[in-house]
Amino acid sequence: MCGIIGYIGDKKASDILISGLSHLEYRGYDSAGIALCYNGTTNVYKAQGKLINLSEVLKTKQEICDVATKGIGHIRWATHGLPTTTNAHPHTCNCKNFTLVHNGIIENYQELKEELVNCGCIFQSQTDTEVAAHLIAHEYGKTKDLLSAMQSAVKKIKGAFAFCAIHNNEPDKIVVAKRNAPLIIGVGEGENFIASDIPAIIEYTKKAIYLSDYQVGVIKKDSIKIYDENNTLITNKIEHLPFEAMAISKMGYKHFMLKEIHEQGDVVRNVLSGKLISPEHQIQLNEFKLTSEKIKNISRIQIIACGTSLHAGMAGKYIIEKFANIPVDVEASSEYIYRDTIADKNTLVIGISQSGETADTITAIKQVKAQNSHIAIITNRADSTMARLADSLLPVNAGIEVSVAATKSYMAQLISLYLLAMYLSEQKNITKYETDIKNLKQELIELPNKIETLLTNTANIREIAKKYSSYKDFIFIARGINFPSALEGALKLKEISYINATGYGAGELKHGPIAMLDENMPVLAILNTGIVYDKVLSNCEEAKARQAKLIGVTDYLADKDKDLFNDLILIPSISDLISPALNIVVLQLLAYYIAEYLGKDVDQPRNLAKSVTVE
Ligand code: AGP
Secondary structure: OOEEEEOOOOOOOOHHHHHHHHHHHHOOEEEEEEEEEEOOEEEEEEEEOOHHHHHHHHHOOOOHHOOOOOEEEEEEOOOOOOOOOOOOOOOOOOOOOEEEEEEEEEOHHHHHHHHHHHOOOOOOOOHHHHHHHHHHHHHHHOOOOHHHHHHHHHHOOOEEEEEEEEEOOOOOOEEEEEEEEOOOOEEEOOOOEEEHHHHHOOOOOOEEEEEEOOOOOEEOOOOOEEOOOOOOOOOOOEEEEEEEEHHHHHOOOHHHHHHHHHHHHHHHHHHOOOOOOOOOOOOOOOOOOHHHHHHHHHOOEEEEOHHHHHHHHHHHHHHHHHHOOOEEEEEHHHHHHHOOOOOOOOOEEEEEEEOOOOOHHHHHHHHOHHHHHHHHEOOOOOOOHHHHHHHHHEEOOOOOOOOOOOOOOHHHHHHHHHHHHHHHHHHHOOOHHHHHHHHHHHHHHHHHHHHHHOOOOOOOHHHHHHHHHOOEEEEEEEHHHHHHHHHHHHHHHHHHHHHEEEEHHHHHHOOOOOHHHHOOEEEEEOOOOOOOOHHHHHHHHHHOOOOOOOEEEEEEOOOHHHHOOEEEEEEEOOOHHHHHHEEEEEHHHHHHHHHHHHOOOOOOOOOOOOOOOOO
């Protein structure tokens, strides 16, 4: 979603702002802009579309780019108003002395706008951000002090924001504020940085201060002062940023998505490291803070997540219910928040999120936290807002995921859920699954090699992708623990290729969706040796009888059944229980190669954002 960068120091601000924004591009955006300050004046440059358009504009403004050593920048993902140059940030007040960039949504922008119009403000854009710009400038008119103007303005604003503001009368500073939207201050020597996410500044500094909600910061080139909502000067700890600049390079792959798919063997090794020592050892999950006594008292589990993370949670339900013998409900966070939910001290709530910044999930977690449930968070960003809400933080350490389409983070979430299910079972001393758990541990240890074997033999998947890339619709079917794989495979395909793809439980096909089947509807079926194998095979027969083109993804198929399928993708032999971790690699690759063959913008698909910070 939107991204913020700010710089104050002695270097060329334009270079740092553009480079910072380029490292936020992965979040998804539709326009960009920067404001450059020099000699008490501010120059704003904006462009619709990709950052390259803004860079073209800046090529004609070299005289300012060469001298400006302070500036703020933004990439916008439209919420209020079309993705036009006028609506792009930064926004200014009418006299152009005050300039602002903003992430989030101002919920009461209409009533604030009415008041400001009555005070004589003239609006140029349809954005809620311009309302905030006029409001802060209006407050500045009263106090002639940017810090107090920001402090009084934020008290009038309802909603979520990360602000980065400058005023021509106070050329030595940038003022920042936040509520329910991330903002970090990168600490340099004789220079400081502001960003909405680490990749924007990691090549310049590894030290940062995380601004908390309701705090306001005054950033100068050689000082950082943070004030709480009572205007008391406070000291936030300087933290070490967890990434290396190299982690945000494509490392020779054509797209980040392909690189991230190929990292999944190592991702599994990372998640298992220190937790799964051998099939004979119990799972070590020191991050899980409930005692075994309290684990025995857990009466239900609620998993809350969105999108791909939701699909990981759905697979988690199968595994946890199987081994831990605790009922599990899985729900989209966006649905969870607008009804009366039932949770208590014996409910374990698991929030799953790659980014840890998804607004729907954060709201749901805050809501349920008030009901005294234990909150476990599974996230790839141990530095995120959600991580900070956790009673038990289970970081998956998949490394930064740049491609908007989640791949390796899904794998890491899935593996974490296998570990958690086994851990809960062992802490509850459930002995009847000992052998199954031992076998699962062995399979998890072997999984990285199987993933890598699969990834070295992708020619067949590429061929199939090419063959089916012209279809407009796709159906994915599976049953049991692979039903979420079907949903996730369909999501991947539609996200990056814009082909209309839907996942169904294979048994549900005959209850409606079968009406859509004909020779123009490819059906991809996931069938692994196990309890539902024959059932899925029958569902495939039903599809074939309606002339659907059938693609099978399987670790085994009897010769007699092979003719049923138009195309087959064979994966290494694996048990049904852990097969989602291999099947998903196939489906990710299929989606990737179809999108790549169609020439789509794989890493930054249209309309999507990496972390969805609005409800
Ligand atoms: C996955 O490819 C998507 N980018 C999207 O569905 C994503 O999983 C969803 O927005 C949830 O994000 P989170 O995991 O960061 O909370």
